Amino acid sequence: MxxxxxxxxxxxxxxxxxxxPNPLCELVVAIRKLKFADHPVRLSAWRRDMARRLRPEARMVLDLVPRSGIMPAFLAPPGTGTADELMDRVRAVPRSRIRSDLADVAAHRSLPSWTRQLADDPDRLARLCDSLQHVHDRLLRPYWxxxxxxxxxxxxxxxxxxxxxxxxxxxxxxxxxxxxxxxxxxxxxxxxxxxxxxxxxxxxxxxxxxxxxxxxxxxxxxxxxxxxxxxxxxxxxxxxxxxAPEEMPWRTAGAGSLGSVLGTTRAAAVLYAVIERPGCSTKELARAAGVAPATASEHATLLREAGLIRTTRRGAAVSHSPTSAAVELWGAAAG
Structure with a gap:
């Protein structure tokens, strides 16, 4: 019915x-897609990429959002707003609301033991909010x-x-x-x-x-x-x-030029900054890599031509995110 x-x-x-879309409601749906192995053709590459990029602090949020069924509603406040604005609402959620939402979930399924004191432990709630921020920054921000x-x-x-x-x-x-x-x-x-x-x-x-x-x-x-x-x-x-937005394809024939790009310390720092801060602006990229904005822009262009980052523009705003090839290449180098 x-x-x-x-x-x-x-x-x-x-x-x-x-x-x-509501960024945090969309995040919940994305987490469910991450945990449920449906649509293998469309989502398998994305799942592999996310599995590499999520850190242990993601576990708190992943434990609270099941593949299907009820979850604590305070993690995804309804309404409009940016991800940061909605995240602030989660950080300021009343303790009574936390207790109520957790009780609703507990009536349908078991919860992790760490949730028992969540409403009365500000540090634990802060860690949960940091976990939510981390998962959002990895799952949604690069594609927003x-x-x-x-x-x-x-x-x-x-x-x-x-x-x-x-x-x-x-x-x-x-x-x-x-x-x-x-x-x-x-x-x-x-x-x-x-x-x-x-x-x-x-x-x-x-x-x-x-x-x-x-x-x-x-x-x-x-x-x-x-x-x-x-x-x-x-x-x-x-x-x-x-x-999978349109982006520069991986250039096998250009391996030599790719090597020359990554051979520079500044370019490597810029690439690392993009991988760590997907969706960052050129100014944020420059600050994270410790270079001038003009230098960051120059290296971003080289990395984009090599197929390692993609750059999107909305009006005057520019954001940079790593391609899956960049993540794989960096992971192999780090390993």
Missing amino acids: PVRVHFTVEDLARTKIAAQ NEITAVTEADTAARARQLVSGGLGEVLGRINPRWTRWDAPVLEVTMPSGLDGDLHLAGRGLLLVPSVFGTDTPVIGPHAEPQPFLLHPAGGPRGLAAAL
Whole structure:
């Protein structure tokens, strides 16, 4: 049986389409994808890459987010905001909320023993937040420009549906495999077998695009200020575009020039800085590598031409991330 979402006239008027995914909600879906070995063709290379890049401090968050089922809701606060803004909300979560969310999870599955004192131990909570930051920086930050590009294109398509057919067409096509619009009710089939009725009570529904959420729907019935429904953005092609954006191919014939690039101490420092801080700006890259911004930019160009980093631009903002070849090359050199 599905979850039946009931709309009133006020709900239809207040239903919105989010322009971008919620970074921490998207992170939770990405963690589930990391832990569940589905879509081997699309995700196997990404999983191998992440397994190499995640450090032991990731374990706290990975233990709290299962492959499926309930998790502590305070780890992914709903609503809008940047990853850093949402992370600040997690760090400031009230102790009563931590206890309540952990109790909800404990009613369905066992929790690690370290969670017992989490609400009353600020240092332990700080370590958990650091773990969340680390996992986000490895799993999502390197791909965030590509993720937002996919979701912005999806939102534009939904806006065209809204203009041509109204909100009913948007709801009818939001996720056809798992949802069915029978006005004024949206039926959302949950593979877990969860069923029930969600009355929006004038709050409306927030439709949130998700690149990693290509399969089963995710619904947040208790989110404030309004419930949300994650829907797939761009489908499987959207996920592929986010995880494997167009970049310079690995140049086997250019091994000599690659060797000359990595033979310089500064270039190696720049590459290491990019690997350690995926998604960093040129200014951040220069600071981390201990070189002038102009020098960092010059070496970033060489590394990009060698196929070791990719650079994305959104307006005036530039960010640099390592390619999988760079991670493999650095790991081999370190080994």
